[in-house]
Amino acid sequence: MSNDLQIILAGSFVATACGLLGCYLILRKMAMVGDAISHAVLPGIVLAFLFTGSRDSVTMVIGAGIIGVLTTFLIEFFHKKGKLQTDASIGVTFTWLFAIGVILISVFAGKVDLDQDCVLYGEIAYVPIDLWITDAGTVMGPRVLYISGTVLLIILVFIATGYKELFLTTFDPAYATAVGISTVLWHYLLMGAVSITTVASFESVGAILVVALLIAPPATAYLLTEDLFKMMVLTTIIGVLVSVSGYYLAVATDGSIAGAMATMAGLFFGLAFLFSPTEGYLVKKFRKEKAVMH
Amino acid sequence: MITQVENPIVEIHDLTVSYDKKPVLWDVDLSLPKGHLIGIIGPNGAGKSTLIKSVMGLIPNSSGYIKLFDQDLSKVRGRISYVPQRETVDWDFPASVIDVVLMGRYGKLGLFKRPRKADIEVAMDCLRKVDMEAFKDRQISQLSGGQQQRVFLARALAQQADLYFMDEPFAGVDAATEKTIIKLLREMTERGNTVIVVHHDLQSVPQYFDWVIMLNMRLVASGPTESTFTSEILQETYGGKLTLLSEVGNLLKQGRFPSREQTEVKN
Amino acid sequence: METFLDFFSFSDPNVRYVVLGSILITASSAIVGSFTFLKKKALVGDAVAHAVLPGVCLSFILYGEKNPLVLIIGAFTTGWIALTLIDFISSKSKIKEDTAIGLILSVFFGIGIFLLTIIQKSGNAAQSGLDQFLFGKAASLVGSDLITFGLVAVLLLVAVYLFFKEFTLISFDKDFAASVGLPIRAMELILTTLTVLAVVVGIQAVGVVLMAAMLITPAAAARFWTEKIKVMIWLAAIFGAFSGISGAYISYVAPSMPTGPWIVIVISSIAFFSFFFAPGRGIIQRLLTQKRIKKHIVDENILKALYQLGEEEKNFFDKRTIETILSKRTLRRDLLIKSLKRLKREGYLKHSDGLWFFTTEGKNKGQRVVKLHRLWEVYLIQYLRIAPDHVHDDADTIEHVLTPELEARLEKLLNYPSTDPHKSEIPYE
Numbered sequence A: 001m002s003n004d005l006q007i008i009l010a011g012s013f014v015a016t017a018c019g020l021l022g023c024y025l026i027l028r029k030m031a032m033v034g035d036a037i038s039h040a041v042l043p044g045i046v047l048a049f050l051f052t053g054s055r056d057s058v059t060m061v062i063g064a065g066i067i068g069v070l071t072t073f074l075i076e077f078f079h080k081k082g083k084l085q086t087d088a089s090i091g092v093t094f095t096w097l098f099a100i101g102v103i104l105i106s107v108f109a110g111k112v113d114l115d116q117d118c119v120l121y122g123e124i125a126y127v128p129i130d131l132w133i134t135d136a137g138t139v140m141g142p143r144v145l146y147i148s149g150t151v152l153l154i155i156l157v158f159i160a161t162g163y164k165e166l167f168l169t170t171f172d173p174a175y176a177t178a179v180g181i182s183t184v185l186w187h188y189l190l191m192g193a194v195s196i197t198t199v200a201s202f203e204s205v206g207a208i209l210v211v212a213l214l215i216a217p218p219a220t221a222y223l224l225t226e227d228l229f230k231m232m233v234l235t236t237i238i239g240v241l242v243s244v245s246g247y248y249l250a251v252a253t254d255g256s257i258a259g260a261m262a263t264m265a266g267l268f269f270g271l272a273f274l275f276s277p278t279e280g281y282l283v284k285k286f287r288k289e290k291a292v293m294h
Numbered sequence B: 001m002i003t004q005v006e007n008p009i010v011e012i013h014d015l016t017v018s019y020d021k022k023p024v025l026w027d028v029d030l031s032l033p034k035g036h037l038i039g040i041i042g043p044n045g046a047g048k049s050t051l052i053k054s055v056m057g058l059i060p061n062s063s064g065y066i067k068l069f070d071q072d073l074s075k076v077r078g079r080i081s082y083v084p085q086r087e088t089v090d091w092d093f094p095a096s097v098i099d100v101v102l103m104g105r106y107g108k109l110g111l112f113k114r115p116r117k118a119d120i121e122v123a124m125d126c127l128r129k130v131d132m133e134a135f136k137d138r139q140i141s142q143l144s145g146g147q148q149q150r151v152f153l154a155r156a157l158a159q160q161a162d163l164y165f166m167d168e169p170f171a172g173v174d175a176a177t178e179k180t181i182i183k184l185l186r187e188m189t190e191r192g193n194t195v196i197v198v199h200h201d202l203q204s205v206p207q208y209f210d211w212v213i214m215l216n217m218r219l220v221a222s223g224p225t226e227s228t229f230t231s232e233i234l235q236e237t238y239g240g241k242l243t244l245l246s247e248v249g250n251l252l253k254q255g256r257f258p259s260r261e262q263t264e265v266k267n
Numbered sequence C: 001m002e003t004f005l006d007f008f009s010f011s012d013p014n015v016r017y018v019v020l021g022s023i024l025i026t027a028s029s030a031i032v033g034s035f036t037f038l039k040k041k042a043l044v045g046d047a048v049a050h051a052v053l054p055g056v057c058l059s060f061i062l063y064g065e066k067n068p069l070v071l072i073i074g075a076f077t078t079g080w081i082a083l084t085l086i087d088f089i090s091s092k093s094k095i096k097e098d099t100a101i102g103l104i105l106s107v108f109f110g111i112g113i114f115l116l117t118i119i120q121k122s123g124n125a126a127q128s129g130l131d132q133f134l135f136g137k138a139a140s141l142v143g144s145d146l147i148t149f150g151l152v153a154v155l156l157l158v159a160v161y162l163f164f165k166e167f168t169l170i171s172f173d174k175d176f177a178a179s180v181g182l183p184i185r186a187m188e189l190i191l192t193t194l195t196v197l198a199v200v201v202g203i204q205a206v207g208v209v210l211m212a213a214m215l216i217t218p219a220a221a222a223r224f225w226t227e228k229i230k231v232m233i234w235l236a237a238i239f240g241a242f243s244g245i246s247g248a249y250i251s252y253v254a255p256s257m258p259t260g261p262w263i264v265i266v267i268s269s270i271a272f273f274s275f276f277f278a279p280g281r282g283i284i285q286r287l288l289t290q291k292r293i294k295k296h297i298v299d300e301n302i303l304k305a306l307y308q309l310g311e312e313e314k315n316f317f318d319k320r321t322i323e324t325i326l327s328k329r330t331l332r333r334d335l336l337i338k339s340l341k342r343l344k345r346e347g348y349l350k351h352s353d354g355l356w357f358f359t360t361e362g363k364n365k366g367q368r369v370v371k372l373h374r375l376w377e378v379y380l381i382q383y384l385r386i387a388p389d390h391v392h393d394d395a396d397t398i399e400h401v402l403t404p405e406l407e408a409r410l411e412k413l414l415n416y417p418s419t420d421p422h423k424s425e426i427p428y429e
């Protein structure tokens, strides 16, 4: 596999996993909770690094996953018990955890192989040289591909098995409860999945740009279709397109790949917003004018 | 004024429901007979939706208990169906009509299982009953208010329950559809099902329902329509608000008093 | 300690600049943030903060050096565009506001990072330090930077001072503000402009990524201490300023540390302290209140039980054993004893030879509880049509809640009934 292809593949895995979960986040009006989780897992990542001394440990995913769920819990705690409005509760919680993460990185700069650049925009460019070598010395290929591939698989299995439950608890939580499906359980399962995915994507695209992949492709797909399943398929396609076009944009300009991916994700959204056959702003406007003329 | 029945299908015992410690329903105590079309009547904010939600276990009770089919809710969920108010969901949601109706089968399917052919047939059958068969693959965002309501109704029918709770199923529905739906509900009750409907239009109450529950923060009356739906009781239901009661409610909220005396652990 | 003295003696003019600058910057973002907080638009500020990054980078690319004024203009422009886009997207399509915020936030930031990395690789020496916009660096604020940002901050404060009344009204109740003829659109426009400006100066201290904390957290903390908007804003400003000075100090002693995150840690600690310990709204205080109420209810119930015993035996001041009281009111023995002691301390009961009995105050208080209980039962039956055998439980709660004012109204409403539904006499003074 060429280096280009490896990077694009890693980007596509990450974008797809994020996008699929993002579909549910935006439909649940929880986009900003996704944003909060992606920031808040940072201290978990740094601590896991510090204790295990390596990147590819399952501990890291689990540890950060727990912190992600804890973040959701904290947000709800301040909201319910502290009577703090939700938006403020989100803002206070994630900035605090993220700040702790950045400080930990500075304090343990020598011991943790992580820096602020990685936090901000990941290191997807290094995918081809960061190889997984077994204890026996066999070179297995790019480590990140394994991680993001595994997480994508987990997400696919999660959504495939829980499709019906996720669908119903998202569309009509009261009815879901009435027919005996636990909204709380599925809420936390989804938040756990988002945490795992943001942690796994962190190395590739950083803590903040992962938000672009969580939100922009599903938001674009949302404007293009009115069917949840098609929305997820479209999200996947857009995710891959974002990865490919972002990569070549970055190569052409010598900029950050993750930054270029976010830029392209924004561009695709803009196109859909203006030109979507059903929802496009210009399309609707044009139709209206035509209707007036007749 | 509150007629209690033998072998009730729904029994509500001293139910108080609060939001944030402020009771919005006080001490509701009633029982309902099987096989009737029952209307819940009361002004806006009377607590009609709250009563249904509490029966469905969607909000916790401050005190009191509810028995359905003489059992706890958890044991009989499969026999109960619920139609929420239409505005409670986001109709921009990417789903088609049949998707939504199939949700009615989810409770019976259990975890991880996909709807089977038989489920789809039931769903189609229910769509037919509400005259929405032709819209099967239509996206829900493209439906009119009345059509959305019928989809919700079909979803409830697809549950094949014995007891139905419907929150304002006629809101935003045209007169013809309302007639169709009422006819359908009548047929259901004739087959022995019980249908409980929150209703707004006082004109049609005597014509539609054979039992009414009159509600305004408290239960004003519950009983057969002829004897219960009187101008005197209407006056009481829609007349003056019980200001003293609301003020006591506010005190409970501000003081954050425990809703009942949970303080004293009995020995 | 020495550095501490060095810093806080302000003998170094640089330190003076930095401290003054940090205070102005953080306090002004906290003040403007208070209004966005009250408008429940806190996260919009987060989006604007992220969105200024591409503006900063673009103006650098166009201008070629780090002139603070030019950077401010660039930041201001993209911040504004972001805000407008959020509104536009959520009003002109089915995309909901939270999605629009997250989308604009992350995409604008992505563009910013993209441009920043291009600049960094371009080899332009002037670019070094541009990345300080990401996490802030209070202590490197010197000379001209500070004058520019300080001036903007002063401008902000003056604007808030002038429009205080209007901002309060539109944050509190937009519809009402419109109904009294305020030019809502113009006011909103000014407030949004100020928000963007606050972000533009605020990122000097904490950086783009954590700017949200500077807008939201001081206001959230302050809200827990007061119900008055003026006090709240003052407090937010003080909390913000304090965290700003702390940040400057940390930058001073540990230049390798990222300033922004430390400022956020300080302000978050203040906020968490407030959430838990603030009087009135704090979580602990509320738990304590609940506990106090529970005790109060137990006490009143015991007085009630003693009164009822007195009624039965036609002697209110008889001495009673603990067993007698327990026979009237089932209660855990240790709770009962604690409560009896409390009541004695408060002068409602007396105690001798293991026997308890009323003082006059105690009898009166017990009598009031009994009266309220019975009045409420009458009310429930007459007004709520509740069956006589169902009213007791509810009255058991409400008897502890009614205020003297409501008591008087209840008596009047029911026309001073002499007995309750169970034919027990209702005792009046």
Ligand SMILES: Nc1ncnc2c1ncn2[C@@H]1O[C@H](COP(=O)(O)OP(=O)(O)O)[C@@H](O)[C@H]1O
Binding pocket: B019, B020, B024, B042, B043, B044, B045, B046, B047, B048, B049, B050, B051
């Ligand atoms: N989630 C809630 N939180 C707080 N108060 C609520 C909530 N839902 C309803 N209420 C209040 O409870 C009362 C009863 O509401 P509801 O049951 O919806 O009335 P109805 O359906 O009869 O119009 C109203 O005063 C309403 O304001």
Ligand SMILES: [Mg+2]
Binding pocket: B048, B049, B050, B085, B167
């Ligand atoms: Mg209602």
